[in-house]
Amino acid sequence: MMGQVIEINQKRFFTLEDAGSLLPVVRRITQVCYQEVKQLSTQISYTKDKARRAELEKKVQEIFQRWNQKLNRLGCEAKGMWLVDFDSGEGYYCWHYPEPDIQHFHGYFEGFRGRVKI
Numbered sequence: 001m002m003g004q005v006i007e008i009n010q011k012r013f014f015t016l017e018d019a020g021s022l023l024p025v026v027r028r029i030t031q032v033c034y035q036e037v038k039q040l041s042t043q044i045s046y047t048k049d050k051a052r053r054a055e056l057e058k059k060v061q062e063i064f065q066r067w068n069q070k071l072n073r074l075g076c077e078a079k080g081m082w083l084v085d086f087d088s089g090e091g092y093y094c095w096h097y098p099e100p101d102i103q104h105f106h107g108y109f110e111g112f113r114g115r116v117k118i
Helices: 016-046 050-074
Strands: 077-080 083-087 092-096 104-106
Touching: 016 050, 016 083, 016 092, 050 077, 077 092
Parallel strands: none
Antiparallel strands: 077 083, 083 092, 092 104
């Protein structure tokens, strides 16, 4: 039995069902990066040495870049801290970690504040 084929590095338009089927992969990627950033953030808060703090902050930025790149390869868009949009062709299905599933939609220009419950 073969799994679902996910094309990478392609501009994609998602139905709600398509976005929902990809969400477990997006959630796994996000959760790993979230945990890494959380651990580094704790270290940053206890670090007084400026050079060490800068080094840790750079690692956080690298994690965000890696997260963003992985999502882009799946056709999703990282729009903010742990916020992922799935382009429907008419707007975005919107998911914010750790929401259990995709429950919101917003137009292209409304953004996170314009989210409406699906």
